[in-house]
Amino acid sequence: MRPAVSAELAITLDRTSTVSLPQQLVTAVRELIRDRILQPGDAMPATRAWAEQLGVSRGTVVTAYEQLAAEGYVVAERGAATRVNPSLAITHPETTADRPRPHARAPRTKPTRTHQTPALHPAQPVTVNMLPGQSSSEHLSTPAWRRAWRNAADGEFEAAPLGGAPEYLSAVSEYFRRMRGLARDRNQYLATAGGRDGLALIVLTLAAERPGRPLRVGVESPGYPSLRLALQRLGCTLVPLPVDDQGLRTNALPQGDSRPDLVIVTPSHQYPLGGTLPITRRLELLEWARQESVLIVEDDYDSELRYVGRPLPTLTALDEPNHDTVVLLGTFTTTVAPGLGIGLLCVPDALRPRLIDARADLGSPVSSVVQRAFAEYLDSGELARRAARMRRAYRQRRTAVLEAFAEVEHLTVSPMDGGLHAVLHSRRSESGMLRACRSAHVLVEPGGEYWNRAEPVAAAAEPTASTPAASTGPASGGSIVIGYAHLTDAELAEGLRRLRAVL
Structure with missing residues (x-):
């Protein structure tokens, strides 16, 4: 985050002018923005400090900031500095167009009247990035969030157990019990660095147990392009599985020699078509997996961001714990922040020690500090409240x-x-x-x-x-x-x- 610009900006207010002091300050700030002295994202001077420097009341600066915010030049959030609008290119594109720097500005001359309309050279439109797969970390820095990281940083820096820090596994187990109706002991969970790390751990473990041929992985089609690329990077052979507006078509699953070793599904919210797998199909999928001895990886991505109706229970919750049929793959990237890098696996008892053995060779990618911090954040209930706010927005x-x-x-x-x-x-x-x-x-x-x-x-x-x-x-x-x-x-x-x- 950029530090605030200096309160000693070159601004002169004329107390003999008929224009009010707040309006003079608004005009001056607009000019500073147009001259690129103030740039998108810059923190504005604190109202009290700037008022003292300019020799005006704090109310004058506050009034000016309020008008600038209403015009879209600045943005203000409670408890944070007022900033030049990071989206200035959208709200005021003329301020970000190419123009001479202040020191290169030509002298102003009196315009000459002509009968011709001068040619206009509009700036290149600013590109709007509407690419999918990007979440928001807006309003993340709450007191609970900051407290969790502060407490975690004050602790010991010893390495966490290979399966994950006990406090993190307990917090995740309790969170999924309350939020997703999944009652599993903490010892069935493992800590991961996110979705791809958890998937890679499963694939590498199973592939090592099947030497001599590539692991066959069933993937939804259409589905994640990046997931397919990751699987191919891991040496897998892909088996495309058709979907419709309700998710995976369980009446088209391959059998016998055509069946995959592993299937990855998104039952809560199929990506990208958006369907939710009905309960009848979920039961059919579980029955097929048991009969064909196929392991199901349930990608729980986006499950909490549901806007219509109530979310169905996880596929993992429908599976009997002793059937060893489903692995839950989870990440907190979507609901917390894209750069957090922490997730989980909920695995059958028979699979967990094999994954731990693989982790012993590969090492754990999630530090104990991150796990402790996120455990406290989960226990505080703040993530559930954040998910509710995000759903509304x-x-x-x-x-x-x-x-x-x-x-x-x-x-x-x-x-x-x-x-x-x-x-x-x-x-x-x-x-x-x-x-x-x-x-x-x-x-x-x-x-x-x-x-x-x-x-x-x-x-x-x-x-x-x-x-x-x-x-x-x-x-x-x-x-x-x-x-x-x-x-x-x-x-x-x-x-x-x-x-x-x-x-």
């Missing part, structure tokens, strides 16, 4: 997305019962949609990237009369995926306005 943004495209002909939006993104489907080709988005200076992700087209890929079972063929891509037209969690309200509104105009 994201529900409003979801509504804004749906309303923006409600009357756009030939354009539909996937259900979006939860999560941080939306999928826009059009009769236009995907390449045409992407060209339109580029022309509007909006970054989006092509929907085709989510269908499994990477190599090497193993074919799923041949479809029968009762088994529909696997999805290979959008039925017709094209699609794009947009994210909306990381944007300010102004950025989201501008991005949606541009997309609506070109789509």
Whole structure:
């Protein structure tokens, strides 16, 4: 975070002017911003210090700040410094356009009247980044958050046990019991550095037990492109599994020699189409996995960010603990912060010691300090309150997305019962949609990237009369995926306005 700019900025107030002192200060700050002396994100001087330096009352500075905030030049949060708006390029693009520096400014001359309108050279529009997969850490720094890290840093710096710090495992066990209805002992959990670390630990453990051939992993199609790339990096052969608007199609699961060793599913909120796996399909999936001896990895991503109805219990909670069928893969990236790097696995009793042996060779990527801090944060109940606040905020943004495209002909939006993104489907080709988005200076992700087209890929079972063929891509037209969690309200509104105009 940048330090505050000096209160000794070169500002002169004219007490003989008919313009009020607060208005003079507002005008001066606007000029400092336009001259790039004040830049987006800069912390403004404290009101008391600046009032003393300028020789005015603190109320004068407060009034000026309030007007600047109303105009979108600055932003203010309770308990934090007033800052030059980080989204200034959206609210006031003219202030970030290329212009001469103050020392290079040409002398002002009296304009000459002509009958010609001078040519305008508008600045290049600022790109709005609407790429999905980005969460927000807004309003994270609460007293509970700061206290947890302060207490953790004051403790010992010994290495945590390979499975995880006991206090962290206990806090995670209690959190999932209360929030997700999963009653599991803390000794069934392991600490990870997030989703990919937990997945890599499982894959490497199982692959070592099956020497001589690649591990076959079933993945949803469409699904995470980055997950497929990670699995291929680990030497896996991918088996694409079709999905529809309710999630994984359990009537199209491969059997016999075509079955995978491992299946990764997102039952709470299928990514990217947004479906929630119904209870009937969940039970069918569990039965199939037991009969075919397939391990299920339940990716619990986005499960708490649900805006319609109540979330269903985890797939892990439906499985009998002694069946050894499901592993829960969790991360706190979405609900806390993208850079936190902490997650969990909830595993069957028979699998946990094998994962611990692998961890002994690979080492633990999560420090004891991080685990202690997050354990206290979970125990404080602050994460549950934060998730509730985020659901309210994201529900409003979801509504804004749906309303923006409600009357756009030939354009539909996937259900979006939860999560941080939306999928826009059009009769236009995907390449045409992407060209339109580029022309509007909006970054989006092509929907085709989510269908499994990477190599090497193993074919799923041949479809029968009762088994529909696997999805290979959008039925017709094209699609794009947009994210909306990381944007300010102004950025989201501008991005949606541009997309609506070109789509």
